[in-house]
Amino acid sequence: PCMELLEEHHCFEGRQQRWRHDSAVLNCAMTFSIFLPPVTGAAKPPVLYWLSGLTCNDENFTTKAGAQRVAAELGIALVMPDTSPRGDEVADDAGYDLGKGAGFYLNATQAPWAKHYRMYDYLRDELPALIQAEFAVADRCAISGHSMGGHGALVMALKNPGKYVSVSAFAPIVNPSQVPWGQKAFTNYLGEDTETWQAWDSCALMLASQPEQAIPTLIDQGDADQFLASQLQPAVLAEAARQKDWPLTLRIQ
Amino acid sequence: GLTCTEQNFITKAGFHQAAAEHGLIVVAPDTSPRGCNIEGEDESWDFGTGAGFYVDATEDPWKTNYRMYSYIKDELPKLINTNFPSDPERMSISGHSMGGHGALILALKNPGKYKSVSAFAPICNPIQCQWGKKALGGYLGSDVSKWEAYDATQLVKSYPDSHLDILIDQGKDDQFLSAGQLLPDNFIAACTERKIPVVFRLQQAGYDHSYFFIATFINDHIKHHAKYLNA
Numbered sequence: 001p002c003m004e005l006l007e008e009h010h011c012f013e014g015r016q017q018r019w020r021h022d023s024a025v026l027n028c029a030m031t032f033s034i035f036l037p038p039v040t041g042a043a044k045p046p047v048l049y050w051l052s053g054l055t056c057n058d059e060n061f062t063t064k065a066g067a068q069r070v071a072a073e074l075g076i077a078l079v080m081p082d083t084s085p086r087g088d089e090v091a092d093d094a095g096y097d098l099g100k101g102a103g104f105y106l107n108a109t110q111a112p113w114a115k116h117y118r119m120y121d122y123l124r125d126e127l128p129a130l131i132q133a134e135f136a137v138a139d140r141c142a143i144s145g146h147s148m149g150g151h152g153a154l155v156m157a158l159k160n161p162g163k164y165v166s167v168s169a170f171a172p173i174v175n176p177s178q179v180p181w182g183q184k185a186f187t188n189y190l191g192e193d194t195e196t197w198q199a200w201d202s203c204a205l206m207l208a209s210q211p212e213q214a215i216p217t218l219i220d221q222g223d224a225d226q227f228l229a230s231q232l233q234p235a236v237l238a239e240a241a242r243q244k245d246w247p248l249t250l251r252i253q
Numbered sequence: 254g255l256t257c258t259e260q261n262f263i264t265k266a267g268f269h270q271a272a273a274e275h276g277l278i279v280v281a282p283d284t285s286p287r288g289c290n291i292e293g294e295d296e297s298w299d300f301g302t303g304a305g306f307y308v309d310a311t312e313d314p315w316k317t318n319y320r321m322y323s324y325i326k327d328e329l330p331k332l333i334n335t336n337f338p339s340d341p342e343r344m345s346i347s348g349h350s351m352g353g354h355g356a357l358i359l360a361l362k363n364p365g366k367y368k369s370v371s372a373f374a375p376i377c378n379p380i381q382c383q384w385g386k387k388a389l390g391g392y393l394g395s396d397v398s399k400w401e402a403y404d405a406t407q408l409v410k411s412y413p414d415s416h417l418d419i420l421i422d423q424g425k426d427d428q429f430l431s432a433g434q435l436l437p438d439n440f441i442a443a444c445t446e447r448k449i450p451v452v453f454r455l456q457q458a459g460y461d462h463s464y465f466f467i468a469t470f471i472n473d474h475i476k477h478h479a480k481y482l483n484a
Binding site for chain 1: 264265267270424426458459460461463464465466468469
């Protein structure tokens with residue numbers, strides 16, 4: 001695959017890079033950022049995928065979260081994809097919560113979105129294959145994310161048992177089919193039939209899961225978060241986890 | 254540094270953890286006055302808006318507003334001490350690039366005011382580099398002798414005592430180092446001659462001028478200041 005290095009910085013003895021590549025799945029050029037920890041011995045580092053929230057791209061987490069320090073210490077590579085397909089040919093909406101920067105990590109079925117909005121396939125198949133092929137990393141991976149990206153991380157993990165060793169999220173949208181952000185996105189991307197929404201809803205997915213599929217799950221949620229009551233509602237996922245005996249640690253900060 | 258507001262350091266440097274741990278208040282001012290309606294203030298990224306150079310301008314049309322030196326030295330600390338539970342007797346100063354220059358000159362021009370000073374990739378000798386010549390010339394006029402009062406390398410030559418512990422980190426692959434804008438060797442030589450204690454770390458592993466460089470070493474700087482502020 002044709003990849004272009006856009007930026008590289010030394011950081012905590014590792015390297016912080018930004019790349020651009022042509023995505024066959026999304027039908028457009030995509031950027032991603034990757035932190036490669038300092039090389040210590042022969043073992044290749046495992047990968048933590050980080051999914052960002054509404055309005056973000058691959059740079060927000062890279063510049064603001066301060067993750068590189070501990071990733072370098074622990075010998076973990078960080079991969080930060082973008083939050084939606086990009087480019088003039090890609091459909092968009094005036095709202096910050098639909099279209100570019102708001103891909104919701106699903107495969108859209110409705111026009112005009114279906115042509116490009118396949119972030120689920122991108123994250124499940126195309127991006128990991130690219131990362132494995134182009135970087136000296138192990139195939140062991142975990143996934144995390146914030147807000148819409150927290151929804152993404154949970155959905156990726158729940159829909160792909162065995163793919164990730166662990167999952168975590170910051171202020172995730174856990175029950176998108178029941179809150180305004182999710183309902184707007186799903187109506188547009190998936191259509192009016194709310195049955196089709198369940199395949200992209202963490203609470204529904206967890207309630208339908210098998211015990212042997214459970215993986216350690218950590219969620220942090222700020223209690224002064226303006227979106228807590230109307231959009232996030234972690235208690236609903238906690239209840240699903242209780243019913244399924246899912247190893248969820250939910251910390252209200 | 255150049256082009257920044259106070260937000261760059263706040264969002265990108267990752268200093269909160271160490272500051273909280275050591276019990277330090279961190280104040281991040283802006284890098285110039287804003288919206289002054291001066292002709293030409295937004296023309297260059299290295300002069301005018303976002304490029305105050307921490308001097309008190311004497312030339313028109315800058316002299317009314319471009320007084321970042323007095324702002325950092327007097328007005329801002331007074332504001333902070335009046336409105337926040339800060340100890341007015343214990344403060345230190347740090348900065349990056351143009352802000353590194355600012356931190357060094359404020360410390361050197363005010364012996365005893367700061368307990369310690371540190372800098373990331375500072376502009377050490379502005380009278381000798383392109384950035385400095387443009388800024389100092391524009392703010393202070395063409396008489397170079399007026400510039401020396403805002404040049405760390407010059408100031409250290411006449412610094413009255415040796416009680417100033419300076420820490421400087423400099424990325425080895427910093428494009429502005431190789432372009433001759435930073436000139437740390439001149440500053441280190443002057444410090445050595447005056448026996449001012451300076452720890453100068455030329456960071457080997459290819460660090461550049463970015464906030465990734467700052468984030469990597471900010472903990473060391475905070476610990477450096479905490480040593481004196483919490484003594």
